[in-house]
Amino acid sequence: MGNKVLMKGNEAVAEAAIRSGCRLYFAYPITPQSELIEYMAKMMPKVNGTFLQAESEVAAINMVYGAAGMGKRVMTSSSSPGISLKAEGLSYLAGARLPAVIVNVQRGGPGLGDIQPAQGDYFQATKGGGHGDYRLIVLAPSSVQEFADMASDAFDLTDKYRVPVMILSDGLLGQMMEPVEFKEYKTDAEIEELGKQHFDWCMHPNVDGPGRHHHEINSLEIDPVMLEKHVLNLEKIYKEIEAKEVKLEEYNINPDNEYVCVAFGTAARIVKSAIDDLNAEGHNIGLIRPITVWPYPYKEIERAIHDKINRVFVFELNLGQMLEDVKLAVNGKVPVEFMGKVGGIVFTPEEVKEKIKAYL
Amino acid sequence: MAIIAERPKSLRDISFTYCPGCTHGIAHRLIAEAVDELGLRNSMAGVAPVGCSVFAYKFFDFDMAEAAHGRAPAVATGMKRARPDMNIFTYQGDGDLAAIGTAEIVHAANRGEHISVFFVNNAIYGMTGGQMAPTTLPGMKTTTSPYGRDADDIGYPIRVSELLNTLEAPYYIERVTLLSVPEIIKAKKAVLKALTYNKEGKGFTFIEFVSTCPTNWGVDPVDALKWAKDNMVPYFKPGLFRDKGEQK
């Protein structure tokens, strides 16, 4: 079985981040992501890394800003209410074009809500959250293995584009244990090299004379013409990401599908169980699971809506947030039905089946 | 011809954006001179605040980060933890440090972060047009305390140096003024000391500069110095609060 270990999602993503060369982690405790911060507290000193429990979420994300400004791989994590507090910092990271990874182990909201799994932060993650025109790359795992794998994907993406990456998980994925296989640890030399790729813009020790640099880590541009240029440049980067980085899973998608479901993360796991059962009864239902929820797989969904498709179903642990993106992709071609569950309650495969069956 | 005065190397050859008579320029120069004198120019990085000195990131000739309002000590923490081989300072005004950024400064000080903080206290928000600051004196009129600061309603000015001096970790805390030449010379010594300790990796160092804002106080620069001396200095008394280097 290789080197599989049974691990909670919260711990697996932390371990994978360390293996990916993350040596700086700043966060504040909140349920249901506490195992993540605790794992970092335990492991960072063992790899000569920095673990710092900040005085607040706000401070934590700004520590990330400072460390990212030095060109180092840095991460923070929280759960929904804490991500709201980090929203200011996310906007600044995006404005200053800093690479950073943010993990959101979502719980029920709004407000304090509860501490059970939810997907109510989809809008916040994919449409903004902080102020101004900016995007985060948002990855939505649906298993502990994928959660862990996304740590290294997230660091690679954020280093490549200098756009912050959020891993949009939830309490179920954080708390659940599944077998997970890890990549090798990056060596200190490899980590050193990763930092150097940013030397053309990041803060780092200087020299006298030729080759001296003055790098500004900054989101302020008081001249409107210059700010326009900056934001249009961001747009160019976002367009490139939209063109190159869309990822999704197609589950039983084929030319004879009668129905297509769309779900992400934990919800997609439940939907898979439901359509397995229904397909065993002779139906032909497919599932599209966006893995990147920004950039969103509009084209791929559009393509899956061929002439035999009668209806599209969207399942989310919220009141219908990704639903809006699915509707954009479907563009009125077929009816789109929605079932959501809120309050931190996860729907059962039976409930999903019932919803679909009502239209079969 | 002998050069008797020149721009410190650590200041870039661009004009300050400060009002005539503003003391920010003096504070910048003191820091730049000290960085030069201590040979820290290649290992230095600073954090600029939000407020009048928001453009400080342009003025210093080394790497600079511009922080969100009040967050400079957190940003500096991240910078120092990421690059312990570099020397980090923040430069903050009273609104930035003593109002919106109170949590960040208290906890950075409490952790004994190995950074230097230069705190410019002129009892008012300058950049946004003269609003009340956490250090605005009782009775002082600002655009948001048009009838004078009513301490019974909005509280008394915060003495940040004294507040931080209640913590165990800080290594060096001193309040100086920029109100006369002898006091500026004294301030320079304090800056040198703070950055020397920074260079030696001693711990958290904090300098408060009692400063002026002629524009928003509505007085000319000379009167501003006198006003500060008569009104601010009695409340924000200059002095050495903590020097762990001296104790030994």
Place this chain on the structure above:
Amino acid sequence: MKYEMIFSGFGGQGALAIGKFIAQSAMTEGKNVSWLPSYGPEMRGGTANVSVVVSDTEIASPVVSTPTVMVALNQPSLDKFGPDVKPQGLIIVNEDLCPKVVKRSNIDYVVVPFNTLAKEIGSDKVLNMIAIGIIIEKTNIIKYDTLADELTAFLKDRNPELLKLNLEAIQKGMELAK
């Protein structure tokens, strides 16, 4: 082969650990597994529980609503999850803490005084191991040897006495289920 299980009891009785050991051993035997605990306030009120799925194929939903195997270490757990167990399923009940056992038809019940037996073996800590023994004997989810190896690797140096008691408790459970 796919087993969906719920293990439940008071916090500290080791219900979550039953799941962990079964998931761990099943993973070692090459099966797909998921272990999903209740957390937060749900832990209070006596039904700290874990949903475990063991399957030859990829596990879609880790959420178990109708288990095939259920262990109730106390009455609230039996009351909460007993009615959801699938027909032909297995319900293992701690007689010591479940005074009211209303048996459903079409369900295989094993009702055993776990606390009493654990005391006889020598430690309250091994109570949950008796339940695992019953599961090993009644199902083919995991093999005794796999679990014994896991436990030995984990406890041999750390606490050989506890290892001995654990193995004894598992064997006791297997014996009782025969």
